[in-house]
Every structure is written in C-alpha cells, then in structure tokens.
Amino acid sequence: MSLGLTRREFLQGAGAAGALTLAPGVFLYAKDPEAPVTDAVRWGLLVDTRLCQEDCNACVDACNEEHNLQDLGRPETDAQWIRKLTVRDPLGGRTISLPMMCQHCENPPCVDVCPTGASFRREDGIVLVDKHTCIGCRYCMMACPYKARSFIHENLTEQLPDAPRGKGCVESCTLCVHKVDAGENTTACAEACHKDGHQAILFGDLNDPDSEISKRIREFGATQIRADLGLNTGVRYQNL
Amino acid sequence: MLFMLSVVALIAFTGASAEGLGPFIPKAKGEQCVEPTQVMRERHWEFILHQRDETVHKGIRTTRHSLKNCLECHVQPDEEGRFPRSSEPTHFCTNCHVFAGIRIDCFECHADRPHEAYGAISRHSRLSLNDMFRKRPVR
Numbered sequence: 001m002s003l004g005l006t007r008r009e010f011l012q013g014a015g016a017a018g019a020l021t022l023a024p025g026v027f028l029y030a031k032d033p034e035a036p037v038t039d040a041v042r043w044g045l046l047v048d049t050r051l052c053q054e055d056c057n058a059c060v061d062a063c064n065e066e067h068n069l070q071d072l073g074r075p076e077t078d079a080q081w082i083r084k085l086t087v088r089d090p091l092g093g094r095t096i097s098l099p100m101m102c103q104h105c106e107n108p109p110c111v112d113v114c115p116t117g118a119s120f121r122r123e124d125g126i127v128l129v130d131k132h133t134c135i136g137c138r139y140c141m142m143a144c145p146y147k148a149r150s151f152i153h154e155n156l157t158e159q160l161p162d163a164p165r166g167k168g169c170v171e172s173c174t175l176c177v178h179k180v181d182a183g184e185n186t187t188a189c190a191e192a193c194h195k196d197g198h199q200a201i202l203f204g205d206l207n208d209p210d211s212e213i214s215k216r217i218r219e220f221g222a223t224q225i226r227a228d229l230g231l232n233t234g235v236r237y238q239n240l
Numbered sequence: 241m242l243f244m245l246s247v248v249a250l251i252a253f254t255g256a257s258a259e260g261l262g263p264f265i266p267k268a269k270g271e272q273c274v275e276p277t278q279v280m281r282e283r284h285w286e287f288i289l290h291q292r293d294e295t296v297h298k299g300i301r302t303t304r305h306s307l308k309n310c311l312e313c314h315v316q317p318d319e320e321g322r323f324p325r326s327s328e329p330t331h332f333c334t335n336c337h338v339f340a341g342i343r344i345d346c347f348e349c350h351a352d353r354p355h356e357a358y359g360a361i362s363r364h365s366r367l368s369l370n371d372m373f374r375k376r377p378v379r
Contacts, residue, residue: 036298122299130296131349159351160358161308166349181299 031183042125043175044206044234045190046213046222047098051200052193054086054097059201062192063101066176067163072154079150079165081173082189096240099189099201102127102148102173103225104234110140110149119170125206125234126177131169140170145226148172175203175234206234263339266324266332269313274304284310307346312354326352 031037060082063069069079082101088094104127110119111127118134121127129140129149141149149172152165159165162178176187186203193201204213216222222236273280275287287305294300303309314332317323324330326347329338333352337344351358 031299033301033303036294036300120297122297124299128296132292132296155348159349161311161351161353161355164349164351169349177299181301 031181033181037122037124037181039123039125040207042206042234043180044104044125044204044213044236045101045175045187046202046204046216046236046238048200048202048238049096049098050239051198052097052099053198053200054084054095056097056196056198057084058192058196058198059099059189060084062188063173066188067165067174068158068160069165070156070158077151077153079152079171081148081150081171083147098237098240100146100148100225101189101235102144102175103146103231104173104175106232106234107230109143109145109229109231113139113143115139122177124180126175126180127172128174128177129170129172131164131166131171134169136168136170138170144172145229145231263336264329265336266314266316266330268332269316273313274309307350308354311352312356315353315357317357323353323357 060080063082064071067081069081072078082099084097085100086095086097088096104121104125106121106125108119108121108127111121114120115137116133116135118130118132119127119140120130136151138151141147141151149170151170152167155167156165163174165171176184176189179186179188187201190201190203193199202213202216204211206214206217208214209218216238217236220238222238223240224231224233224236225240275283280287288307288310291302291305292307294302295306303312310333315323318330324332326334329335331352333344333346
C-alpha cells in the first residue's frame with residue numbers, strides 16, 4: 001500500500017473497477033472473490049404493496065426452489081423464509097398483501113440475543129446464521145419481531161450446493177447471499193416477482209444514491225414495519 | 241484430535257491404499273489437487289475450516305480451499321453416470337473417514353455432490369429436481 005491507502009480503501013477501489021454499467025442506473029457489481037464484503041454497500045429490498053397481488057405466491061415458490069425448502073406437510077414447523085401476509089385496515093377496510101421475510105435490520109435483535117455469535121450481520125447489511133456455530137437454542141426466533149426465522153426439526157437430504165441447511169439450526173432469508181456474492185445482483189424472489197409481471201420487489205444497494213432502489217425511496221418514500229423499534233430495516237415497504 | 245492425526249498420518253505414511261489394505265480412493269478429475277497430496281492428507285480439515293469462516297462471515301468465496309471445490313473434482317460419476325452419495329462407501333470423503341473411524345457431519349447440511357450432479361444450474365433444472373422431491377411420499 002505504497003500509495004498511502006488502507007487495505008479497505010484499496011479493496012473498495014478494486015471493487016469499483018469491477019463494476020460494469022449495463023444501462024443507466026443498472027450496475028453489475030462483480031465482487032472480487034478474494035475481497036471481504038464491506039460496508040460500502042448495503043443490500044436491501046423495496047416492496048411496493050400496491051403491485052403485490054394477494055393471490056400470487058411467486059416469491060415464496062421461487063425462494064423455496066432456490067434453497068430447496070421442502071414441504072414436509074407440516075405447516076407448523078416447515079421452514080419458511082418468506083410468508084405472504086394479507087393485512088386489513090379496520091378503518092375503511094383497505095386490504096393489502098405483502099411478502100414478509102427477514103428485514104435485515106441494522107440493529108438486529110436476533111444478533112443481540114444469540115449466545116454463540118452464530119447470528120450475525122455481514123458488513124454489507126445481510127443478516128445471516130452461521131450454522132456451524134448455531135446451537136439451535138431459538139432465542140433469535142423469539143427475539144425477531146417479524147417471526148422471520150425457522151428451526152429445522154428433522155434430518156434433511158437433497159440440499160443444494162449453494163444452500164446448506166440442516167437439522168438443529170435456525171435459518172432465515174439470506175437475501176440470496178450466494179447470488180449477491182456471485183455478482184448477480186438480484187434475489188430469487190425479486191426475479192420471480194419481476195417475471196410474473198408484478199415488479200413489486202426490487203433488490204438493490206441502499207447506500208448507492210444512484211441505484212434504482214435508492215431513487216425510488218427518495219422519490220416516493222418507504223416505510224419500515226415496526227419502525228418504532230428503531231431497527232433500521234434493510235427491507236422497506238411502499239404504500240403500506 | 242491426536243488420535244485423528246495419528247490415524248491420518250498412518251494412512252499417509254504407509255500409503256496403505258496401494259496395497260489394498262487402506263481405503264479405496266476414487267479417481268478425481270484433473271491432474272493435480274490444490275495442494276500436494278501429502279499436505280492435503282495431513283491438513284485438509286484445517287483448510288476447509290479456515291475457508292468456511294472466511295466465506296460465511298466475510299463473503300470471501302475463493303474456491304481453492306472450499307468444500308464445494310473438493311467435491312467438484314473428487315466426487316465423480318460412476319459408469320452409469322450416477323454420483324455417489326455421502327452415505328455410500330464409494331463417496332470419496334466417506335470411504336476414507338470410515339476407514340479412519342471418524343464420523344464427519346459436513347453432509348448433514350452440505351450438498352455431497354458437485355454442481356454438475358444437479359444438471360445445469362438453471363432455474364429450470366432446479367424446478368424439475370424439486371418437483372421430483374415433492375412427489376416423494378411424506379414419511
């Protein structure tokens with residue numbers, strides 16, 4: 001680092017060099033596989049509830065397929081990384097539909113309560129469970145205000161190479177971290193929603209003022225669910 | 241740990257497999273492993289353990305010492321094109337660990353076959369794979 005750069009600055013520079021502009025506002029951010037993730041980016045999702053259809057389950061299905069979350073016929077305990085919710089305002093009766101998943105908080109309660117450090121937040125804002133250190137105590141499941149996590153009760157088989165999962169561990173939405181690290185810059189749910197023509201879910205970098213997600217939030221505003229908890233969620237909702 | 245080391249050292253030093261006394265080592269793809277054979281025999285778990293923390297926590301996804309990369313070369317299809325599962329003695333990892341008397345739990349969570357075994361990594365192939373599993377009767 002003869003130029004007086006810190007390691008972090010140097011790597012960020014390298015990351016920027018790997019960014020390729022596909023179209024105005026659309027970047028393919030090719031992460032150097034050797035470089036650790038940094039807080040230069042913060043990945044998040046923006047959900048427009050007006051575009052989300054009540055009878056559509058495409059995001060949930062896509063998530064299940066991406067990570068091979070199998071339906072064991074026991075809905076009480078089956079793993080669920082995204083849930084479709086329908087909420088109704090008693091005043092006037094307005095009904096909206098929305099996907100609910102890990103909100104990738106900046107101050108995640110699941111991380112606060114984890115006794116082993118298995119629940120952690122990556123530098124780029126993705127909240128994950130390190131299943132190597134998870135002891136399955138499920139404190140995080142109790143702490144999460146969004147009920148975003150699932151516990152695996154049974155032996156699993158047929159896990160996919162990009163989605164290791166197993167008995168005795170807690171798991172939740174990973175924001176398709178394998179796709180993000182591969183530079184695909186999308187999630188299975190956002191892709192599926194887009195393909196179905198609803199375009200209710202948008203993935204992007206909340207730190208980049210020029211990203212589509214930041215522009216939309218700046219222009220139209222977006223809310224956090226349970227903003228009163230001060231968690232600064234990475235998943236934001238419009239038209240709640 | 242000491243026992244484990246000594247067992248592995250024993251395998252390594254005697255080269256038992258050549259005489260039919262040791263584990264059967266299935267043929268791998270490619271010419272050369274990412275490290276010399278001797279180094280891998282003695283220290284492969286250290287490499288994987290180190291890589292696992294780097295990958296999970298920092299998103300460093302170099303393939304040189306990743307479990308996925310091990311499987312890419314060392315788990316190869318048989319004559320019928322079928323990839324061995326970790327529960328079978330023909331699986332590279334299982335074979336040696338059964339011989340050494342060490343139970344590994346990597347494959348309780350991790351895929352035990354390379355990407356290739358799942359067909360082309362496209363949404364379509366995963367869909368059909370999933371459909372296949374869905375049709376299995378619930379125990």
